[in-house]
Amino acid sequence: MSAAAASPRATRRALWLLTYAPTVWALHFLASYVSAALYCAKWADATGVLGPVRLLIGLFTVLALLAIGVTAWRGYRQHRYGEDGAVPHDAATAADRHRFLGFATLLLCGLSAVATIYVAMAVIFIGSCR
Amino acid sequence: MTTPGQDDRARQRGQESRLLRAWATPTGWRYWTAVNNTEVGLWYTAAAFLFMLFAGVLALLMRVQLAVPDNDFVSANTYNQLFTLHGSVMMFLFAVPVFEAFSILILPQMLGSRDLPFPRLSAFGFWCFIIGGAFVCGSIFFDIAPQGGWFMYPPLTTQYQDGLGADVWLLGLSFIEVASIAAAVELIIGVLKCRPPGMRINLIPLYAWYILVVGAMILFAFPPLIAGDLLFELERAFDWPFFDPSRGGDPLLWQHLFWIFGHPEVYIVFLPAVALVAMMVPTFAGRPMVGYTWIVLAAVGTGFLSFGLWVHHMYATGMPGISLAFFSGASEAVAIPTGVQIFCFLATALAGRMSRSLPMLYVSGALAIFVLGGLTGVMVALVPFDWQAHDTYFVVAHLHYVLIGGMGFPVAAGFYYFYPMATGKMLSERLGRIAFWLLFIGFNVAFLPMHLTGLRGMPRRVFSYAEGMGFDTLNLVSTVGAFVMAAGVTVFVWDVVRPKRRQPYAPRNPWNAGTLEWLAEMPAKPWGIRSIPIIRSRYPLWDQPDLVKDVDEGRFYLPDAEEGRREFLVTSTIDAVPIQCQRVPGPTTVTIFAAAFLGGVFIFATFGWYLATVVSGVLALAAILTWLWTGTGEIPEKPDKDVGLGLRLPLYAAGPNSVGWWAMFITMIGDMTAFASLVFGYFFYWTVRDDFPPGPDAGPGQFWPAWAAALVLAAWLLTVAARECNRRSMAGGYYAALGAAALLTVAGAAALIAGPRLTGLDPTSHVYPATVWVLVVWGVAHLAVGLVMQLYCVARRWAGRLTPVYDGDIRNTTLYWHFTAVTGAVTCAVIALFPLAGAP
Helix, strand or coil: CCCCCCCCCCCHHHHHHHHHHHHHHHHHHHHHHHHHHHHHHHHCCCCCECCHHHHHHHHHHHHHHHHHHHHHHHHHHHHCCCCCCCCCCCCCCHHHHHHHHHHHHHHHHHHHHHHHHHHHHHHHHCCECC | CCCCCCCCHHHHHHHHHHHHHHHCCCCHHHHHHCCCHHHHHHHHHHHHHHHHHHHHHHHHHHHHHHCCCCCCCCCHHHHHHHHHHHHHHHHHHHHHHHHHHHHHHHHHHHCCCCCCCCHHHHHHHHHHHHHHHHHHHHHHHHCCCCCCCCCCCCCHHHHHCCCCHHHHHHHHHHHHHHHHHHHHHHHHHHHHHCCCCCCCCCCCCHHHHHHHHHHHHHHHHHHHHHHHHHHHHHHHHHCCCCCCHHHCCCHHHHHHHHHHHHHHHHHHHHHHHHHHHHHHHHHHHCCCCCCHHHHHHHHHHHHHHHHHCHHHHCHHHCCCHHHHHHHHHHHHHCHHHHHHHHHHHHHHHHHCCCCCCHHHHHHHHHHHHHHHHHHHHHHHCCHHHHHHHCCEHHHHHHHHHHHHHHHHHHHHHHHHHHHHHHHCCCCCHHHHHHHHHHHHHHHHHHHHHHHHHHHCCCECCCCCCCCCCCCHHHHHHHHHHHHHHHHHHHHHHHHHHCCCCCCCCCCCCCCCCCCHHHHCCCCCCCCCCCCECCCCCCCHHHHCCCHHHHHHCCCCECCCCCCCCEEEEEECCCCCCEEEEEEECCCCCHHHHHHHHHHHHHHHHHCCCHHHHHHHHHHHHHHHHHHHHHHCCCCCCCCEEEEECCEEEECCCCHHHCHHHHHHHHHHHHHHHHHHHHHHHHHHHHHHCCCCCCCHHHCCCCHHHHHHHHHHHHHHHHHHHHHHHHHCCCHHHHHHHHHHHHHHHHHHHHHHHHHHHHCCCCCCCCHHHHHHHHHHHHHHHHHHHHHHHHHHHHHHHHCCCCCCCCCHHHHHHHHHHHHHHHHHHHHHHHHHHHHHHCCC
């Protein structure tokens, strides 16, 4: 499909797409923090071993990275829209607006993935509530 | 551009005189009734700077006290007030407001708009700000200023400090936070809906991206603090024990709520300052910004990540190590987007031909200082190091490097850069350089030694220290530096206020910038922009030939004010397609009265004069209703008008097409955040206590909350039904539905109160009843506002100001009620059902 054939429609969803990956990061962060905090406050025994929570957070991390990956793929496709997909996407056309939002989404996916991994690394190195 | 007849000079002059009349600034005492962004933005900026100078003087007094060991220049009591006010004023009355003030001033220009969508709201925000600010600052002259530090930790401030200080802080600053949120709502809508035609989302100035992100951050960051303030003030005024451990409370909840606000706030301060830099660097490099999308990444990414950092202020509170580790990880991650934007600036500077200039001198000073602050930030983000440095002067050094490098110097740069736009005159190059070197050297002499003072163990906020502990010389050096810095500020202030009557006006676009705000004439005309252009580039002044000439000759949109009204274009969110010609009201005193009476509510409550509080509240409500009745939702004399270039646009919009609907929506997002913070409080107590909730028999039971939920939901559905009846021109159905909805609202509020009341929950006895009650009070307050809105809509239709076509009021009311229904339902579910599920 050439860029001239159909100009991508302007939907508000396109703007929201930017926020998907960071929102996934936020949910992952919150889920990890809340499950660890609740476990330590309510259910941990005297030794304070995190045990199942580490696996749970590992699961959250896999899910979060999958969701970020899917979003990144959408962003990448949008970024490569049409025949002329080169940055800086600064033409006054619907196609470049579409590509810009895709590229920004892709970049935010990268940052969100790194930030998610940073947070998840905590349970690799720390195994107790102490 | 060819517009028929637009070549006629006489016709152009006629248009100009009509535009001038419509946008004229009032004169004499009525000058203060102005609501135009150019006046309000200027006052707002000036007021924020005055507060900054005031807080700076407080800092100098502290430095005098600390210059030598065992000094008795001020008492410990006074010193506590000095550092508390210094921090609070710098953060709440300077750092955040100055960005809103600047944005009110320059954002419309940058977007080729004549004003922001709600000029009276800006004016109202300004008056709230000045009243609240004067109240908080003035308290120190009566020796009743707050003494608990800018984060006001209980139990220090609830059990160990008598007097009104904490109340002044809580109520005075809550009042200002309301104004901050109002400005955020306005700026978000300004960016999304008030752009010039053709300025698609990939073409908007980077400043606008930052403002959009920061506006959204304010919506999620300030409400938790307002919720915290509410809990805090209920404890202080009525002895509800939210933070009192002897009755089940927990002071850590305050720390959580404060820092959920407080850490994003650092970025709320920092991002707009970077935004200024992002406008200046391309201008002086003479080329577009390298990595526009990367900057957007940095702005949006920082906006999100900054909410995952708050606990790094609480590393020393004894939370589980694993929790600290999560926040440490996020704290390190946020350095990535921060670094990305700095590399973009450097790349732009290297790729272009950098010209030497005063603003860039300040920007380079900012980068040097901020990078140092960022490095110590990475250090204190690590838990083990933080435990060593916690509450010492190392932290004081770090935060000043970050704030003055990240915000102080960029704002000074922005001042030099935008001063001609605001006043038509340039600031002095020579004085500017002198001021810079005094500031830069003074700053480093004052704050670099503090790293060492802190590592040697000097705690922050002590009013004195003994001789020979290794602090003496370092403190003296810091004091000298502080005064050198103050000399720099003095030179700067003199440059700003010195008479410039004989100085010629600056040339138009003095820096040869590419963005739209530099279309402004010198001196600027009150209409903002002569005609609203079509934009095809990120740097239209560089890339669109003849743009200035065509704008000036009125060859674009809205070149005239035929009806003598203030008008600008509302455009679509993504592609900036014109969708409405928005009319805005002009000068008024009603915003001043509304702010004064609302200020009265907070100020009288501080002193516990509750009768005066109630009277002031009623007057504030009356003023706000007068404002809404006379200044909003006006039915135009014709459905649409020709806005130029052969385009006809409607003069009225309702629902999601209107700016008013968006304002309600965005405000309610902030409101829901505050509500979520209160619900978080409920579950926080459940996490940390085994006797919360105490058991199914403790109240409020299930019967009354169930009734309350049913009644509130019925009131909501009837409000929606009223909207539909109105749309179908069924007047009888409209009045009946709204009348019944109003009755059910009252009944719902009564049922909500009945739950805890009839089961004998005493909010002063324990944190559980207090928490239930605060949720109930919150719900009832929302129902009361909802009731006023329902009755307002009845009156509006009765008076013929709301019709089946012009139905903005009832649609906004319905939108409010969607959120209120959620608030009511969640409140009832939590207080009625959780005691069954969560009981031990």
